[in-house]
Amino acid sequence: MGKRKVLFFDIDETLLSHKTFAIPESTKNALRKAKENGHLIFINTGRTKSLIGDDIKELGFDGYVCGCGTYIEVNNKVLYNNIVNKENYNAILKGLKKYKLNCVLEGEEAIYVDENAEDDFLLSNLRKQNYPVEPYDLENMKFNKMFIRYDDNKYIDSFCEDIKDIFDYIDHGKGTRELVPIGHSKGSGIDFLVKYFNVDIEDTFAFGDSNNDIPMLEHVKNSIVMGNGNPELFEKATFVTKHIDEDGIEHAMKHFNIIE
The missing domain is CATH 3.40.50.1000 (HAD superfamily/HAD-like)
Known part of the structure; x- marks a missing residue:
């Protein structure tokens, strides 16, 4: 061969x-x-x-x-x-809340979601498949990247602009973006x-x-x-x-x- x-x-x-x-x-x-x-x-x-x-x-x-x-x-x-620096957690979560964006923070051991956000197809599907889904936790969570289902939320570009020094993004179309640490x-x-x-x-x-x-x-x-x-x-x-x-x-x- x-x-x-x-x-x-x-x-x-x-x-x-x-x-x-x-x-x-x-x-x-x-x-x-x-x-x-x-x-x-x-x-x-x-x-x-x-x-x-x-x-x-x-x-x-x-x-x-x-x-x-x-x-x-x-x-x-x-x-x-590469784990996202904890110093950036507050800014990220505040931005998500400010722009009313539904985001999954993806880590090695679990994925983290906003407990107060409206459940959608993505989250329901993740739970159905028994993946480790945990609520946002400033003290204990560790994550590598993010995934946002923004649908028709017009502020998605504003959020991406706010964190452009930390994350690049991949637009998957159909109202979804994957945000990955630069480099x-x-x-x-x-x-x-x-x-x-x-x-x-x-x-x-x-x-x-x-x-x-x-x-x-x-x-x-x-x-x-x-x-x-x-x-x-x-x-x-x-x-x-x-x-x-x-x-x-x-x-x-x-x-x-x-x-x-």
């Missing part, structure tokens, strides 16, 4: 289908075969570690890049963990691990589908976009594979001779 490759995978709509709410069996088999062939496989996700479910953990990944590069773990050892991205996570493992960039692969995958796709030699992904990403891809529910991961791995 040649030199060892390093493969990075987004979760939602790349590994985990939002149609079936399951990981395709062909994807599970492809990941297993890639490991058997001596390649390294990593999750690279916008989710923080607290939002990594058992269905993902059971797949035997060599490590995780979580929270858009804010947390990096290899073989159960934490190599990097961090899925791409920065890849750079960290490429250096850590002393990998030839020619042997790096990334699999994604959405806007927050752009830095990941740009920081590897071989960028694979799912057929169900954002069409705007297709031009950034080395290869556009099939839909997630049409064995897209397996198809791409065979195309690149990672598996047979």
